[in-house]
Amino acid sequence: MSIQVRDQGVGAPSPPLLALERLDKRFGATHALKAVDLAFEEGEVHAIVGENGAGKSTLIKLLTGVHPRSSGEIRWRGAPVAIATPHEAIALGVNAVHQEVVLCPHLSVAANLYLGDERTRFGLLRRGEMVRAARVLLDGLGFDLPADAPLSSLTIGQQQLVATARAQSRGVKFLIFDEPTAYLTRREAAALFALIRRLKAEGVTIVYISHRLEEVFELSDRVSVLRDGALVGTRTTADTDEAELISLMINRTIEQIYHKVAVEPGATLLETRSLSGEGFADVSLSVRAGEIVGLYGLIGAGRSEFAQSLFGRRPSRSGEILWQGRPVSIRAERDAMRLGIALSPESRRDQGLCLGLGVGNNLNLPVYGRLSWGPLLRGRAEARNADRQIRDLRIKAASRHAPASSLSGGNQQKIVIGKWLSHGAKLFIFDEPTVGVDVGTKAEIYRLFGDLLQAGAGIVMISSYLPEVHELADTLHVFRRGALVASHARGEAGHERILAEAIGV
């Protein structure tokens, strides 16, 4: 109350659109948000940055009624609001694109877009009408998506776009993006940025969370930094720089994010000859020991499908795979693992994690064979391996017994990578390895890649984040519509050229 009076006394014409006062959230013993005071002005783009587990997503979930807050107040145009359920948030005009895609996989894209907001006539659904409207909506946003396909037939990145379209279609006043570009390539990201600018021009308040600082500088008016659940500062974007933000976030500076060790490439580990399968065709490439091979392409270009067929998840239809010069057949995951191939999949929720199990169990899952004596597990070894990964990757978890579901998105991603690091494979395939991972840890992961290379392993890295593959890959292959369209040695081609090849202009 007093704050409001004073604000008005100072001459602020109106209270902020949304203000948080001493907002606090605990999950059992975890204090995820510590008395955060924050104000969002009407029509601004407000970025929030912070390390993995800093509490960014938690903040969003309190604003959208996903979780109830432990204490504190939320004010909407100065008046306290409860926001105890998602419904209330939606009614206020507060919508979010969450970090994890939360849509209904069995329903069509159109049904998802209008879920909870169906168009009816005489109480009956107007299904055709909704599909048509969805089509118009998606086209208007520049998203090339089928409106009546079931959601489950889309890739995660495409699903993210559907979530975006849905959030913005609901007559919003306050729109939150929690790492929207994690699975997007440059092209889709550009469409998204255009959308954000348009919304801003229409007076919508935007909260934008990302680990990619260049996006923060490109888009935002102000930026707030969270560390360990507490707000450590808010800056006007124009008055700050990356170094300052990073030091606010992690309390130290990072000299070099892309830690690239120079390793002399060794013998060829894996070679594909005209490999074809579901979603990709006629792909020939090779990976040598000590080398990072990057795969870049737009959403749905077929990179994941290619990688998964190398790992035996969706066996290839034709073509040849040579392993250390010998032709091999990879029909199942175990075939690949026996050869020494490891895959860290792109979708942590669906493919990467046993969410209900402990962090330790998840980290140890691929290596239980090594951690047991005959059939019996060696409890000590189990604990040691899990604790080492937790320490090395700085996974923020209550203990190795904490269920994976209780971790923040970025920390979950670290498990997905970490479980393979102790596996001793010869070829690692990382599909979107740094999705949602903070800068500090990214640097750490790149350093670990270096260690793997030095130990004689080869790496295939799929990434939609061009700077990452561009900097790290010794060879960069560009995929377009399931075909390998171009290959470049490191530093041979610039961003623009690679992007043009991926789009196919």
Next chain:
Amino acid sequence: MDEVDAAKGRRDRLALLLSLTLFLLLAAMWVALSFATGTFWSSVNIVNLLRQGAMIAVLAVGETFVIITAGIDLSVGAVTGFASMIVALLLTGSGWLTPLHLGFLSTIPGAVCATLAIGVLIGLFHGFGIVRMGLPPFIMTLATLNILRGIGLLITRGATISITNDAFTGFSLSSFGSFPFTDGSTFRVPALFWMVLLVAVPGYVFLGHTRWGRYLFAIGSNREAARLSGVNTRAITYLAYVLCSFCASFVGVLLAMRIGIGNPTQAEGWELQAIASSVIGGTSLFGAVGSVQGPIIGSFILTTINNGANLLNLNSFWQLVITGALIILIVYFDNLRRKKS
């Protein structure tokens, strides 16, 4: 635009074809039985068949609403038995429950409405246990299965209640509409089959053409996503279980009409038949996949197996084996076809 509509048309036709294929299976069984026995393809027997399958069909439709939300209701058989007892009690009175005291409730409409209302209450109780107390549906409905049987037996002390009201029991034998049959006789569509349609038609509209129907699928597909979209997932869960228990209590009324008695131990095990019918009809036990026509066809497939086995004078023990084996085969081939499409 055209492309989308074309795709939509294709998908709709596909869905229709899916249920058609099951229907073709049913038709094939009928043709085979018509050749194998001289008695199958007669208006008398087809009328019997429609009557015999009607009750499980209605149960299966109700069960399907619940299964679509990724739940399950094991109590439908118990609810059916319980409802048959309630309606019999109300119609005949017993002990202090004389028709005089009951007034309107002892008339046919009164007794039927009261029984259906009890069905709704049971459904609300299920919803309460699942939504508010957070119990798994399997356990909640298993518990009420026992409770309902126990209460029913306490009320009746194990006796069956004979219904003396002929207007009531007569209904199950009546028929509406008739047409000439191939064997020269008149085919009279039995009232019990009309009851299936009475449930199926609104059920079909509800499931496919109202937002609540769509919310059932949404909850079954991803409850959290539905909640974040502002769907009142609690209310929809209540709705699913209420509909299911409502159907079961309706079947209880039909059962009481058909056999002229009320008895809480009847309909034991029908829950499994209802679930099997539903799954044969294409419902997925993981939720978010199901229809109204599928379970009905499924239940008539099961009924045909039994009817055919009886007409062929097959050992009743063989019926068990054949039913089990056919369930495996039908669901297997149905899965295969789904994967292809």
Next chain:
Amino acid sequence: MDEVDAAKGRRDRLALLLSLTLFLLLAAMWVALSFATGTFWSSVNIVNLLRQGAMIAVLAVGETFVIITAGIDLSVGAVTGFASMIVALLLTGSGWLTPLHLGFLSTIPGAVCATLAIGVLIGLFHGFGIVRMGLPPFIMTLATLNILRGIGLLITRGATISITNDAFTGFSLSSFGSFPFTDGSTFRVPALFWMVLLVAVPGYVFLGHTRWGRYLFAIGSNREAARLSGVNTRAITYLAYVLCSFCASFVGVLLAMRIGIGNPTQAEGWELQAIASSVIGGTSLFGAVGSVQGPIIGSFILTTINNGANLLNLNSFWQLVITGALIILIVYFDNLRRKKS
């Protein structure tokens, strides 16, 4: 490291406490019954109780392995009945199955081993249907439930087979180890209860201390993630169903010992009791949560309810109601406690 170990210690104690709380509930029921009836706390009755709970306890342990993988096995009762018939057939012979022809298989060890082997085969068949044919476990095991009962009845033509082998039937009444009891009599630990331990101890080691145990939890939590982590999810699924059917056929042998007959219709409905015991014992029907001790305690809680109700001279219809209500309450409070921790 220290902190983590402390946390681990805390969690281990917590897990222990969780199962302890159920154990305390059981103890509380025992104390209450000891005061309420003069006969509960006697060595005779406790021996009875241990005997009575033993078979469901073993079934529940087997069922738990399957439920942890997020599956379900509805056939355990049918497998138990079928196994009781097989072992009786082998021991007594009938028709062309004379003991002479059977040789080793008609001796007690031979008959028991053969019966257990059939259990394993049934489990493999379940695995085949679920893994290879892609059927939902609910449907696959519902189908085999019917098939096994049917085949059993066809073999026996509906009759029961009396087992004349006294060495075999005598075992169920024998006991190993004894100690003085509070009422001055000697407490003889019944052989059937030792059978529970015979299953529980290896089961405990398997589930908590081998990698296959870990894999069961992993596929229950996220089958796809487990598969991509190199777990042979197919083999582990087979394993779960084989263990479950193995336990059920073992119970079939125990049942044949206890009642001295073999009959495929016995143990009907035991699957629901086993599942209820398992859930009361803290197993989650959504998979990835469960233990070996929990279901055993759960089954003894259910047994105590029945035993106590009998001793209290409670109407058996009340037993149904009370069992249902207690299932709701126990699972509810167990959930609450879990959430708090």
Next chain:
Amino acid sequence: HAAGKPTIPVIVKDTTSFYWQIVLAGARKAGQDLGVNVPELGAQSESDIAGQISILENAVAGKPAAVVIAPTEFKALGKPIDAAAKQVKIIGIDSAADSKAFTSFLTTDNVQGGRIAADGLAAAIAAKYGKAEGDVALITSLPGVGSLDQRAKGFKEEIAAKYPGLKLVADKVADGKATTALNIMTDLITANPKLRGVFASNLIMAQGAGQAVAENKKADAIKLIGFDSDDKLIGYLKDGTIAGLIVQDPYRMGYDGVKTALAASKGEKVQANVDTGANLITKANMDGAKQHALLFPKVK
């Protein structure tokens, strides 16, 4: 529990069936008349043998004066009854068990009941068609239930021995539900146009089969014999849907069971074997005093 009163539990086969409720009603009345506590025990299904053994064990653990039991299965209950008889006097009712330890035994012979059913059916068919000839069928409620198997056995033996003209064309086993009996009977009528007689060997089956006969209006052509009785079946008997009912005397079995048990517990000498009998009741004789008492037991 009134102190000082002796306790005599009565263990029946299936507490959920009406027949056993009449037995318990008789036992209850005896308890009131004689000043005895009568716990009413029993499994929930006739096929739950292990359940009945547990109940017997529990009952004996309660140190009663005597136990009255209706064994579900001949062989299976033998040993448990032997074991129980070491501690208390055991009175058997209704069915036998493989034990010599019974102090007294009050039974209806179910095999005999099946024979009487066959005779009744043959008589009804002869009355209608002039000769005991034609197709007949048998509907059994559940497989693996001792008393039902015995009824079927007696029925089939009697037909084979005495009525060569009667041909058993269907031997159906249902699942204990009236609707299943109804469906089976309907299909039997469809499949066997020449069907002349059916024996539905328990209450529920007779209810379902009776319904089928009534709704197909075949009461004249098909003679149905049921086993046990209740209001509905008595109604069918009156209107001719059912040709006859085999009725036992469950009430007396319960009453005399407790009475005998009390006497035995006091060390009095009791009769070792009592046959409580099974009787054929038809429309013609249903108003006789004895038949009336059997048809309308004083349950409440």
